[in-house]
Amino acid sequence: MTLTLDGRLAPLNWSPENCSIRRTLDLLGPASSILILREALYGTRRFDQFAERLGMSETSIAARLKQLTQAGVLERQQYREPGSRPRDEYVLTQRGEDLAPTLLALMQWGDCYLQEGPAPLHLVDAAGEPVRVAFQRADGTTVAPEELHLRSAQDL
Amino acid sequence: MTLTLDGRLAPLNWSPENCSIRRTLDLLGPASSILILREALYGTRRFDQFAERLGMSETSIAARLKQLTQAGVLERQQYREPGSRPRDEYVLTQRGEDLAPTLLALMQWGDCYLQEGPAPLHLVDAAGEPVRVAFQRADGTTVAPEELHLRSAQDL
DNA sequence: CCGTATCCACAACGATACTG
């Protein structure tokens, strides 16, 4: 596969700076931000749980949580356990949840190419059937990678 | 959505270090590696083209290309234009092409949340119909994000 | 429990100059 950009390698109306991939990576920040989001997707919400599960220093955790909150993919929520004072926790916003395909596509690739033995986690549906990240049309039909093309907007 | 890990937030048989997302990020390296791969996916192959299109220094380009080659997602290929001496170019391996869902999921998210106005590039099939990254079962049927679960391997 | 402040180490990057 090579996404042929409709046959041209450098369309005039597309510039490498005006690129959603670059802007998304800039917004999310370093790789440790992705790991924070992975934990958030798994259900981790509290500061010390992030720190413990990721094996990162509190300094880094605080910086990443603040950055991701400002980026709008996490938000602080107050909660109160009975008998305790109110605390904050960090939960995914809709924007953050929508990063799930990206994260799970990464996981899928690593499971395929970097995992020795069976993968530790499997993505399944409500009935336990395996689920994969794939390309599909609006009607839900699958698109093979060889059929993919990138079209620049002004070609329409 | 929260991927409930079958109801438990920290399954005993899964550790944050043994994680395909982390290992994949470690293998690929810094964010600029992802941008290199984006260019490779678009069809860029030659050293100076990477440097020019990404606006990065030759030092960084050389380091990233070497790293990605060692990681097995790019490989050097000799080519020879008529009348020129042979040169090297960097092309995606199968491993590298299989990162397309990850990169395009990133692009899709950025198009949705960071793009002002219409996206500059559209992912389409051979007939020009729009294509998205989505979750699906082995039989091709679509899975809604709310239906997703992560199951640890030893629960089988 | 949930962070912040300070200090230090290292990795990534751009700029520049240089080689086959």
Add this chain to the structure above:
DNA sequence: CAGTATCGTTGTGGATACGG
């Protein structure tokens, strides 16, 4: 054209100590 060598700057992170 396709890199390598060196330098200086910045960003990221760990360790430690400290504050609400």
